Amino acid sequence: MIELFLSVLDFALPILVMIFVGLIGTSVLVELGLMQKFSKLVSPIFAYTNLPETCASAFVVAIGSAVAANSMLFQAKKENCLNDRETVLCSMMNATPAYFRELFTYQIPIVLPALGLVVGGFYSLVFVVTAVFKILVIAVASKIFLKGDSCKAPETRSTEKVSLKTALKRAFKKEFRVFLKIAGVYLIATTIIFFLQEQGAFEIFSVLPLAELFKIPPETIVPLTSYVASPILGISLLGPMIHSGEITNVQAMIVLMLGSMFMLPIFAVRSQLPRKVAIFGTRLGVQIVAYSTAISIFVRLVVLLVLLGMAS
Numbered sequence: 112m113i114e115l116f117l118s119v120l121d122f123a124l125p126i127l128v129m130i131f132v133g134l135i136g137t138s139v140l141v142e143l144g145l146m147q148k149f150s151k152l153v154s155p156i157f158a159y160t161n162l163p164e165t166c167a168s169a170f171v172v173a174i175g176s177a178v179a180a181n182s183m184l185f186q187a188k189k190e191n192c193l194n195d196r197e198t199v200l201c202s203m204m205n206a207t208p209a210y211f212r213e214l215f216t217y218q219i220p221i222v223l224p225a226l227g228l229v230v231g232g233f234y235s236l237v238f239v240v241t242a243v244f245k246i247l248v249i250a251v252a253s254k255i256f257l258k259g260d261s262c263k264a265p266e267t268r269s270t271e272k273v274s275l276k277t278a279l280k281r282a283f284k285k286e287f288r289v290f291l292k293i294a295g296v297y298l299i300a301t302t303i304i305f306f307l308q309e310q311g312a313f314e315i316f317s318v319l320p321l322a323e324l325f326k327i328p329p330e331t332i333v334p335l336t337s338y339v340a341s342p343i344l345g346i347s348l349l350g351p352m353i354h355s356g357e358i359t360n361v362q363a364m365i366v367l368m369l370g371s372m373f374m375l376p377i378f379a380v381r382s383q384l385p386r387k388v389a390i391f392g393t394r395l396g397v398q399i400v401a402y403s404t405a406i407s408i409f410v411r412l413v414v415l416l417v418l419l420g421m422a423s
Contacts (some may be wrong), residue, residue: 115305123301126178130297131290133179137172138282160250161257165192166201174212175204180205181390185289186389195395200249202391202399210242216416226348232365237368240412242362247355248406258314283333297389298325304381323420328358331366338370339377361422368415372408377406 157167165187173180184201187193214235223231227372273281327335330352339344340388349366352358380398388396 115302119298119305123298123385127294127297129176130293130349130386130390131180133172133176133182134186134221134286134290134293135279135282137183137380138286140274141186141277142281143275146334150233156246157345161253162201162204162249163193163197166197168202169201169205170208174208177205178386178390181387185390189289198395199399200253200257202387202395203245203403204249206403207245210238210400210401213238222346225346226255226363227350227353231359232354233360233364234367236337236413237371237414240414241355241407244410245403245406249403293389297385300385300388304385325365325369327362327366327369329355330364331362335366335370338367339373342370342374361418365418365422366416368411368418372411372415375407375411 137262153167153170156170165184168186169180169183172183181202184193184198184205186199218231218235218238222234225231226234331349334348334352336345337348346367351362353360358369383400383403384396385397386396390396391399
């Protein structure tokens with residue numbers, strides 16, 4: 112039990128630091144009156160949606176940190192500036208900049224050298240297509256389900272100029288109790304997930320039956336299974352098979368899509384769900400993670416069907 116608790120702390124503490132910085136940092140920006148200025152930077156992206164101005168401000172913050180951006184949405188919802196549907200769609204939008212960041216932090220330096228230009232480029236393209244498709248889905252959903260801009264970006268409480276020191280004091284006083292509540296929920300949720308993982312609850316996502324169904328080469332079972340546990344490990348094992356000619360590029364792409372489809376729910380439950388639940392609560396947190404994961408899986412399923420058609 113002590114080992115489990117230490118594992119939870121090792122995993123959760125960096126995230127909690129990010130959440131704390133996000134809460135305080137966002138509150139400071141509000142006190143300084145910078146949120147409305149930030150929202151203007153991304154207004155072209157939101158011009159054809161019914162997402163509120165607060166969502167645009169959070170999106171700017173999400174380019175640096177999705178956790179900080181979601182903390183900002185939490186503040187807006189707490190102040191009745193966002194309703195549930197707006198919060199869900201805005202949080203999903205906050206996740207999209209990470210796809211483009213990963214092009215430079217993960218795809219180009221790691222995936223392309225490991226898998227080669229063809230397979231690695233394909234894998235990177237799927238990430239970009241997923242991000243673009245999510246943005247389109249969110250834009251359409253906002254037109255269908257939202258009435259329009261329900262709330263402006265938060266402003267400072269007074270027109271007088273606030274010093275950074277004063278803004279920090281106000282932010283800390285206002286957000287510290289909120290952070291303690293979020294931290295408590297996050298630690299409990301993460302502990303439950305880690306406990307279930309130790310008990311083998313995630314073994315229901317076994318890739319072996321599906322691998323047999325799609326008749327992929329037996330030698331790809333190990334990298335496929337490894338990918339579900341760790342994408343970097345799976346890619347490292349798959350790369351030599353591609354370069355040596357043991358499997359074709361199309362077969363490698365099929366393995367990557369299958370592994371990704373099984374990895375995404377595990378990643379969502381283990382990593383995304385505790386964060387979203389800690390910030391937005393159980394109901395909204397589950398909705399955000401479920402919708403976002405479903406869209407990602409759908410894109411990979413469509414790509415997989417196209418690949419299977421090419422392979423047949």
